[in-house]
Amino acid sequence: MLLKSQKDFFSGLLFLTVGSAFAYGATTYQVGTGARMGPGYFPLMLGVILALMGAVIAVRALISGAPDGDRIGAIAWRPLLLVLGANVTFGALMIGVPAIGIPQFGLVVAIFAQVAIASLAGEKFIVKEVLVLSLILSVGSYLAFVKLLGLQFPVWPAFIAG
Amino acid sequence: MDLINNLTLGFGVAFTAQNLLYAFIGCLLGTLIGVLPGIGPVATIAMLLPATYALPPVAALIMLAGIYYGAQYGGSTTAILVNLPGESSSVVTVIDGYQMARKGRAGPALAAAGLGSFFAGCVGTLILAAFAAPLTEVAFKFGPAEYFSLMILGLIGAVVLASGSLLKALGMIVLGLLMGMIGTDVNSGVPRYSFDIPELTDGIGFVVIAMGVFGYGEIISNLSHSEEKREVFTGKIQGLLPTKEDFKNMVPAVLRGTALGSALGILPGGGALLSAFAAYTIEKKTTLKPGEVPFGKGNIRGVAAPESANNAGSQTSFIPLLTLGIPPNAVMALMVGAMTIHNIQPGPQVMTSNPELFWGLIASMWIGNAMLIILNLPLIGIWIRLLTVPYRWLFPAIILFCAIGVYSTNNNTFDIWMVALFGAIGYMFIKLGLEPAPLLLGFILGPMMEENLRRALLLSRGDWSVFVTRPLSATLLALAVLLLVVVMLPAVKNKREEAFVED
Numbered sequence: 001m002l003l004k005s006q007k008d009f010f011s012g013l014l015f016l017t018v019g020s021a022f023a024y025g026a027t028t029y030q031v032g033t034g035a036r037m038g039p040g041y042f043p044l045m046l047g048v049i050l051a052l053m054g055a056v057i058a059v060r061a062l063i064s065g066a067p068d069g070d071r072i073g074a075i076a077w078r079p080l081l082l083v084l085g086a087n088v089t090f091g092a093l094m095i096g097v098p099a100i101g102i103p104q105f106g107l108v109v110a111i112f113a114q115v116a117i118a119s120l121a122g123e124k125f126i127v128k129e130v131l132v133l134s135l136i137l138s139v140g141s142y143l144a145f146v147k148l149l150g151l152q153f154p155v156w157p158a159f160i161a162g
Numbered sequence: 163m164d165l166i167n168n169l170t171l172g173f174g175v176a177f178t179a180q181n182l183l184y185a186f187i188g189c190l191l192g193t194l195i196g197v198l199p200g201i202g203p204v205a206t207i208a209m210l211l212p213a214t215y216a217l218p219p220v221a222a223l224i225m226l227a228g229i230y231y232g233a234q235y236g237g238s239t240t241a242i243l244v245n246l247p248g249e250s251s252s253v254v255t256v257i258d259g260y261q262m263a264r265k266g267r268a269g270p271a272l273a274a275a276g277l278g279s280f281f282a283g284c285v286g287t288l289i290l291a292a293f294a295a296p297l298t299e300v301a302f303k304f305g306p307a308e309y310f311s312l313m314i315l316g317l318i319g320a321v322v323l324a325s326g327s328l329l330k331a332l333g334m335i336v337l338g339l340l341m342g343m344i345g346t347d348v349n350s351g352v353p354r355y356s357f358d359i360p361e362l363t364d365g366i367g368f369v370v371i372a373m374g375v376f377g378y379g380e381i382i383s384n385l386s387h388s389e390e391k392r393e394v395f396t397g398k399i400q401g402l403l404p405t406k407e408d409f410k411n412m413v414p415a416v417l418r419g420t421a422l423g424s425a426l427g428i429l430p431g432g433g434a435l436l437s438a439f440a441a442y443t444i445e446k447k448t449t450l451k452p453g454e455v456p457f458g459k460g461n462i463r464g465v466a467a468p469e470s471a472n473n474a475g476s477q478t479s480f481i482p483l484l485t486l487g488i489p490p491n492a493v494m495a496l497m498v499g500a501m502t503i504h505n506i507q508p509g510p511q512v513m514t515s516n517p518e519l520f521w522g523l524i525a526s527m528w529i530g531n532a533m534l535i536i537l538n539l540p541l542i543g544i545w546i547r548l549l550t551v552p553y554r555w556l557f558p559a560i561i562l563f564c565a566i567g568v569y570s571t572n573n574n575t576f577d578i579w580m581v582a583l584f585g586a587i588g589y590m591f592i593k594l595g596l597e598p599a600p601l602l603l604g605f606i607l608g609p610m611m612e613e614n615l616r617r618a619l620l621l622s623r624g625d626w627s628v629f630v631t632r633p634l635s636a637t638l639l640a641l642a643v644l645l646l647v648v649v650m651l652p653a654v655k656n657k658r659e660e661a662f663v664e665d
Contacts, residue, residue: 007595008330014594015333022340025355029347035624039347039354042612043340050336057329072593076386080589083382083561084582090565091578114565115558121385122554133555137562149216151570 005061005070012058016051023047082121090114094154104158107146111138169291172521176529181224184217185526188225189533192232195563197239197545198556204602205380206233207496208372209563211503212570219504220519224526226500230493231283231530234476235538238275238469239545243268252472254442258457258464270404271465272542274412276535278470282420283531286477289424290484291524294513297485301510304486306617307628311638313611316488318642321600322649331600334591338601341366342608349616361576368499369571371605374581375598377564379588381557404462411454412466415445419467423474428481441471477527483508484520488607492599495606 003009023044032038093113096104115134119125145151175181191213195206210229214222241252242259255275262271304312321331344355345365356362404412422444423437445467446457455461479490487509489495501508506519513520538545568581591598622628630636 007593008327011330011333011594011596014590015337018337018340022343022355029352029354030350033624034619034626035622037349037616037619039350039352042615043343043354046336046340046343050333050340053329053333053336057333060329070595075593076382076589079382079385080586083378083385083557084585086558086561087378087565087578087582087585090562091569091575094569095575097575111562114562118558118561119554122557124554129555133558137559141562141566145566145570149213151212151566152573153566153570 003061003069004064006072007070008061009058010072012054012056012061015054016058017054019047019050019052019054021047023051079121082117086114086118086121089117096158104154106154106156106158107141108138108155109157111141164295165292168295168517168521169525171517172291172523172525175220175518175522176224176525181221181522181526182529182533184221184225185228185529185533186537188228189232189530189537190228192229192234193236193239193534193538193541193545194232194548196233196236197548198236198560201380201560202376203230203233203237204372204492204496204599205376206236207493207500208369209377209560209567211369211496211500212567214500215503215570219506220522222504223501223506223519223523224529226497227523227526227530228533230476230497231527231534232537234473235276235279235534236545238279239272239538239542240549242271242275242465243546243549252438252468254438254468255465257442258459258461261458261460262462262465265460267460267462268546269542270408270462271460273404273539274408274462274466275469276538278412278416278419278466279473280531280535281416282423282470282474283477284528285420286424286427286474287524287528287531289478290481290527291521293428293478293481294485294520294524297481298510298513301486304634305632306614306621307632307635308638309486309488310611310614310618311629311635311642312486313488313607313614315638315642315645316482316490317600317603317607318645320491320603322645327595328649330596334596334598334600335604338604338606339608339611341371341601342605343612348609348613359576361574366580366605367568367571367577368496368602368605370568370577370580371584372496372602373564373568374584375588375591375601377560377588378581378585379592379598381560382585382589383592384553385557408462411451411461411463415463415467416470418444419470420474423471424478426471427475427478437471437475438468441467473531480527484512484523485510487610489603492602495603498606 024047026040026044026047029040029043030038031040031044034041090110090113092102093105094107094110096102112131112134115137116130119130119133142155146153146155176185188210191210192206195201195209196203201209207226207229211226214225217225237252238255238259241255242263244260259271259275262268317335318332321328321335342365344362346353346356346363353363419437419441422441426437426440442464445461445463450456450461457464476493479494482488482490483494483497487498487507489498498508506512506516564581565578568577569575571577588598591601618628619626628635629639
């Protein structure tokens with residue numbers, strides 16, 4: 001079987017799955033009737049609609065599509081993992097995750113780590129540049145967010161600042 | 163006259179030294195972030211939203227309005243100088259704007275965009291002020307059935323006018339509505355789809371979705387294309403001001419664009435994109451004066467008309483938001499979110515219960531526009547310099563601002579994990595060719611829609627025919643159906659697909 005539009009087929013599949021999941025979830029809440037809608041009523045309705053739309057999109061993708069088959073193409077794992085990893089690292093280091101034993105390192109350490117990880121996703125990784133960028137961002141964020149806007153961030157590691 | 167009184171009240175509120183300062187900072191920050199390639203107005207506003215948390219409501223809204231205009235203008239700058247439309251509505255600006263820049267006329271192009279937008283903004287503000295009061299009267303006649311039908315019309319209008327594949331866009335709306343269901347049901351107190359995670363019982367923050375999908379999704383996608391050699395025009399900018407000849411060509415184009423944009427912006431689904439396209443098409447149909455540069459080769463009218471149209475349109479798209487409380491597009495959906503954070507529920511009641519805020523906001527829009535022109539014409543040089551900063555320095559900074567912005571919304575690291583999840587989802591959307599804007603709109607409208615559906619059916623004792631027997635509601639639904647039918651017509655369908663090919 002040949003997909004006429006790969007993108008549409010998988011979009012349809014996504015809608016079908018997510019819609020069904022939401023609809024199934026809705027049935028575990030009280031659904032009620034139109035006049036007395038329970039918490040499950042509206043989500044059930046939407047879930048069914050989304051699943052139906054997904055089915056139509058997926059079936060149509062078997063019949064017609066762009067001549068090149070609308071291929072999804074390769075997934076850019078490297079930027080995907082590094083960008084999201086940089087974000088997660090930033091959160092984990094700044095605040096700390098006691099559950100897995102990461103102590104609170106504060107804003108500055110988190111920024112240096114975040115910039116370093118994110119920069120790995122770029123085309124060039126120049127250590128000096130990364131350090132300078134981290135320094136500029138640390139000073140800038142400290143002045144803008146902590147001093148000027150008064151947001152409550154831990155700035156230094158908890159075991160140093162106390 | 164009422165209009166004058168109201169505007170006087172508004173300007174009285176907005177014209178304090180403090181508020182002017184916030185408008186200025188908002189514009190400055192908005193332009194600064196908006197000018198960065200690959201960041202549209204939605205991501206810009208989401209990123210800068212936390213900066214307004216600490217302010218009193220009026221000041222916060224004034225600053226947001228500044229950010230909004232700054233972000234839009236920043237987007238146009240990127241479009242003209244880098245051939246990279248930051249948002250769909252500047253797609254047509256790119257065509258002639260970039261060509262002008264290549265010929266060393268980036269200055270006049272930017273000035274034309276700025277002046278055109280400013281004029282359109284002034285007209286838009288006046289229209290907004292004039293229409294707000296009567297429309298609010300209408301809004302008070304609306305019952306839950308009418309609101310529900312209006313939201314249907316708004317959502318359908320949004321995708322019909324502004325997206326590629328219709329069915330996929332409708333699917334994204336429904337997906338957004340469903341995501342809006344996550345969290346505690348206000349009526350029964352039952353937490354829905356929260357998987358016993360306490361943070362999820364409050365629902366997903368819209369900032370998390372906006373930043374994840376629009377911010378991270380885009381960054382990942384940008385990084386996956388190897389840094390193409392972008393031509394940036396830095397050295398060649400001579401003479402900022404348009405010549406006399408330029409002005410002669412510009413003025414009628416700006417007038418036409420403004421008129422078109424103001425009219426189309428009021429429509430549900432607000433047509434910043436549609437009005438920009440339509441304005442460009444109309445300019446192209448007019449005959450060229452002898453000696454004028456043809457379109458597509460750097461005609462100043464091709465910049466002035468769509469830019470004024472899209473600014474007028476974005477101005478008048480505040481009308482449905484402020485009078486009915488219904489956001490017509492993703493940017494307005496963000497504004498709703500921002501207002502709710504400051505405890506303002508947009509809708510007809512704002513004008514009567516809180517006139518200082520309402521008229522102050524309208525006045526501040528004008529101030530935002532004025533600020534933009536004061537700020538940007540002299541600073542164009544700096545914005546251009548910003549464009550030459552390599553992407554590998556920019557994106558770590560953007561990630562940092564997103565993470566800080568998300569965290570500071572609730573001071574909770576859970577939001578940082580969530581934004582990573584939505585970043586992955588956003589990248590998946592890009593890969594599958596799914597447009598995220600309708601999702602955000604659905605997400606914001608979801609709870610409102612459920613509430614109005616519930617009330618309407620409660621009043622009618624479960625009878626669904628209430629939506630078609632009440633004349634106002636029936637008219638709104640009929641319009642929605644009509645819109646759908648019209649775009650399905652083969653002739654329109656082909657035209658529409660043609661128009662989106664350039665995307």
